[in-house]
Amino acid sequence: MTGENLIDQPETLLPAEPEVIAALRSTESHALPSLVAAHPTSSLAWAVLADVAHLEGRTIEAYAFARVGYHRGLDALRKAGWRGHGPIPWTHESNRGVLRALYALRRSAAEINEQDEFDRLTVFLNDADPTAIARIDQETITPDGYRADDPAPITEAFFIRGEN
Numbered sequence: 001m002t003g004e005n006l007i008d009q010p011e012t013l014l015p016a017e018p019e020v021i022a023a024l025r026s027t028e029s030h031a032l033p034s035l036v037a038a039h040p041t042s043s044l045a046w047a048v049l050a051d052v053a054h055l056e057g058r059t060i061e062a063y064a065f066a067r068v069g070y071h072r073g074l075d076a077l078r079k080a081g082w083r084g085h086g087p088i089p090w091t092h093e094s095n096r097g098v099l100r101a102l103y104a105l106r107r108s109a110a111e112i113n114e115q116d117e118f119d120r121l122t123v124f125l126n127d128a129d130p131t132a133i134a135r136i137d138q139e140t141i142t143p144d145g146y147r148a149d150d151p152a153p154i155t156e157a158f159f160i161r162g163e164n
Contacts, residue, residue, distance in 0.1 A: 009086030009087060010081075010086060010087075011086070011087045011088070011089050011092070012077055012080050012086060012087065012088050013080065013089075013092045013094065013095065014076050014077070014080050014095050015094060016093070017039075017094065017097065020035075020039050020042045020044055021044070023038070024044070032049050033049070036049050041072050041075070041076070042072065042097060043070070043072045043073035043076060043097040043101040044096065044100065044101075045069075045097075046065050046066070046068050046069030046072060047065075047066065047069045047097055047101040047103075047104050048100075049065045049069075050062045050063075050066035050069060050101070050104040050105075050108070051100075054104065054107065054108070055141060059108060059111050060112070062104065062107075062108050062111075063108035063111075065104070066101055066104035066105035066107075066108050067105055069097070069098075070098075070101050070102060070105045072098075073097065073098030074098075077098060085127065087128065087129060088128035088129055089129050090129045090131055090132045090135055095129075099128065099132045099136070100136060102124060102125050103121075103125065103132070103133065105117070105121055106118055106121035106125065109121060
């Protein structure tokens, strides 16, 4: 019995989206829908919109935004030569939008108790890049949808005054 050798599958590397990244850096969360409307094929833009909705407790909207980002990501992957399997490395920065959309959809599926989809997306993410879930888990999402690499919270200096 012969089959496709998945070990030798080439990595899928998506093209950069410098205009989307620049727009995200200069857009406040309330203006994200306009940014997404200007870049409707960007899974990164949809993932950020899903993250903001999630932070604001809008679970169903977060799910819907992530679902669109997921489908836009599948379109981009197929256009880049992906055939439904093979590595989509997190280390290639342009792949992070689709991986983040997958993660956001997985998170939202868990929040609405859609276990089958959560499980399917966990497998998808682990097959794409076994480090993706852990890497995204370690990021800090700020209210404007920005994901900082440093998971440590911002600290303040404070004094405790009192008597011994």
